[in-house]
Amino acid sequence: MPLYMDIHELSEVTAEDVAKAHAKDMEVQRKYGVEYSKYWVNEKAGKIFCLVHAPNAEAAEHVHREAHGMLAEKIIEVQPELAEAFFGGVETNDAGAVLVPGGATDDRDPGIRTVLFTDIVDSTAFTQSMGDEAAMALFDVHNSVVRNALANSSGREVKHTGDGIMASFVSAASAVRCAIQIQRKLDRHAEANPERPLKVRVGAAAGEPVEQNNDLFGSTVQLAARLCGHAQPEQILVSNAIPDLCIGKGLLFEDVGEVVLKGFGSPVRAHAAVWAD
Incomplete structure (x- = not known):
């Protein structure tokens, strides 16, 4: 199944807001054959980057629309081998947020x-x-x-x-x-x-x-x-x-x-x- 990254630009976003939205995605995603596996939060820049397996970009967007209405500005297809090379086998917290390798507990990776x-x-x-x-x-x-x-x-x-x-x-x-x-x-x-x-x-x-x-x-x-x-x-x-x-x-x-x-x-x-x- 293709791999996509969607990009959200939010003026006021907190890690807690994103965690709640991701949980709602998880409740809806199977209906559309989608798997939102992990995400990066850059609170300073007000951006969220989600990595998702989906049959197509439209299916990934349907999940966001039904789950919480926070639609992505962009959804791009990415090569799995490139995603692996840039991000590696990342560790996530219970909410699905990617953590900084070797960082403090729950130190979120902004994706830079x-x-x-x-x-x-x-x-x-x-x-x-x-x-x-x-x-x-x-x-x-x-x-x-x-x-x-x-x-x-x-x-x-x-x-x-x-x-x-x-x-x-x-x-x-x-x-x-x-x-x-x-x-x-x-x-x-x-x-x-x-x-x-x-x-x-x-x-x-x-x-x-x-x-x-x-x-x-x-x-x-x-x-x-x-x-x-x-x-x-x-x-x-x-x-x-x-x-x-x-x-x-x-x-x-x-x-x-x-x-x-x-x-x-x-x-x-x-x-x-x-x-x-």
Whole structure:
């Protein structure tokens, strides 16, 4: 059965209001062959994101209409494997609200994710100058370093891009710490292997599950990818939202001003995370 995410924008919403509405959905859903399994509440932004299995979007909407009348602004179909990659095997409370992994009891997850990309600098040149076998050995170093950093930072690998890795984090600070670990490990690798230095760019952005584009984290993914492509070798370039999400976490950022990125109608403010020891 298809998987959908519906998005509600409410000016005044509390976690208790959403819990009551979800309970009413559960009472009605079988009538329409629908299963509302879990939801995310961003009380600060007044938004709710519900994940639902349904035969079609109309059936999911019928449940909301009959149960409580709180209709979604959008209902989009999502790929189950992408939902799993971005959200993982989440824990919910008794009401069905998703909780922050490792957070305090009943600490609700607002659904915001930080998306991170790595990109190996001059990857094509590696293959041409060193040959396939030697180049693959360097790529394996990258993969090992990045995956170890993800494991240490509670990150989830979304996919391998060929020249890098795309990952998702619940915490923006964890994403930045992951990027810092990657750059420091590769810097030490370059010192030990000066004849074959391996350098990467890193880009990261934070956002809600559905913003402008009607696909899961589409805008956030696009921004993170563009920032990664714009970054200098060995640089960690992040979106404007990330330093604010990292306040009080002991991380340092340098404001690099507005940058022009392909696909964005206006310049985007970016920051470079400081990673040197």
